[in-house]
Amino acid sequence: MTQRSSSLRFAGLICALAFVLGVVSPVLARAASKLKVVTSTTDLAEFAAQVGGDRVEVESIARGYQDPHFVEAKPSFLLKLRRADLLITVGLQLEIGWLPPLITQCGNRNIQAGAKGYLDTSQFAEILEIPAGIVTRAMGDVHPFGNPHYWLDPENGRRIARGIATKLAEMQPQDSAYFEERFQAFSKRLDEAQKAWDAEMKPFRGRKVVTYHRSWPNLTKRFGLEVVGEIEPRPGIPPGPRHTVEIIQMMKRDNVKVILVEPYFDLKTPNAIARETGAQVVVLLPSVGGEKEATDYFKLFDYDIALLTRAFQATQ
Ligand SMILES: [Zn+2]
Numbered sequence: 277m278t279q280r281s282s283s284l285r286f287a288g289l290i291c292a293l294a295f296v297l298g299v300v301s302p303v304l305a306r307a308a309s310k311l312k313v314v315t316s317t318t319d320l321a322e323f324a325a326q327v328g329g330d331r332v333e334v335e336s337i338a339r340g341y342q343d344p345h346f347v348e349a350k351p352s353f354l355l356k357l358r359r360a361d362l363l364i365t366v367g368l369q370l371e372i373g374w375l376p377p378l379i380t381q382c383g384n385r386n387i388q389a390g391a392k393g394y395l396d397t398s399q400f401a402e403i404l405e406i407p408a409g410i411v412t413r414a415m416g417d418v419h420p421f422g423n424p425h426y427w428l429d430p431e432n433g434r435r436i437a438r439g440i441a442t443k444l445a446e447m448q449p450q451d452s453a454y455f456e457e458r459f460q461a462f463s464k465r466l467d468e469a470q471k472a473w474d475a476e477m478k479p480f481r482g483r484k485v486v487t488y489h490r491s492w493p494n495l496t497k498r499f500g501l502e503v504v505g506e507i508e509p510r511p512g513i514p515p516g517p518r519h520t521v522e523i524i525q526m527m528k529r530d531n532v533k534v535i536l537v538e539p540y541f542d543l544k545t546p547n548a549i550a551r552e553t554g555a556q557v558v559v560l561l562p563s564v565g566g567e568k569e570a571t572d573y574f575k576l577f578d579y580d581i582a583l584l585t586r587a588f589q590a591t592q
Contacts (some may be wrong), residue, residue: 315346326572328455370419405423427496488535534587535557559583
């Protein structure tokens with residue numbers, strides 16, 4: 277038997293097998309057509325899973341309790357990216373310190389910036405704090421295209437989910453009705469959740485807060501809170517004594533009683549400021565998976581709003 281006929285026979289066998297599997301097991305056939313989606317953060321993974329349902333396989337590179345500006349690159353990330361059909365990123369340079377080299381090194385042409393399998397969701401969202409002038413290093417880690425922590429407004433969550441649903445439908449047109457239906461269900465659920473969150477936060481509109489990093493402009497805007505200062509003297513720059521004293525004076529003067537801190541920052545300075553000012557430190561979650569209770573986008577807001585309302589009540 278020649279090499280060629282044996283390989284032909286083998287190919288025939290594979291076809292027959294695929295046919296049998298397709299007939300007896302639609303589940304297996306479905307598994308073969310699942311889009312492999314990799315996201316930079318857990319929040320984007322959550323939106324992709326919400327609208328993609330069982331037609332996608334979603335994995336996030338960063339964990340929800342990690343600082344998304346600084347993720348340590350691991351070889352396993354390259355493998356994930358190599359087999360991905362779609363890469364979804366936050367953009368606005370949030371991942372600039374770690375993602376671009378992974379994208380170039382993974383050798384997957386389809387997910388390079390600008391390719392069909394690359395989606396930057398900042399294009400769908402309302403972006404705040406876009407710098408008016410020229411951005412220099414002296415300003416700290418300022419993101420020149422605006423604040424990248426935009427997913428922390430449910431309205432932006434809806435827009436991101438919408439954008440992802442459209443992208444999934446473009447990549448897998450046979451499932452477009454399914455993705456649309458899933459998006460509509462997500463959006464409806466978000467409407468209802470948002471009514472409850474707005475009602476819970478309503479008594480605290482206008483309250484002033486200090487935050488560690490500028491992670492919260494979209495969240496505070498949505499719920500009518502006012503950020504009056506940051507513990508970081510400039511974005512990405514650790515707190516120093518002079519700035520800390522200024523923050524303490526300002527908090528005393530303006531009667532600011534709540535300090536919001538992301539889970540990956542040292543609590544030493546926030547706690548010291550709280551002792552001086554009688555304020556409460558609230559470790560608020562910026563991302564899904566930041567704590568084990570925050571298993572999805574809805575639970576993330578449930579968690580954060582419960583902490584916020586408790587802190588505002590305690591410091592009336
Ligand atoms: Zn940031």
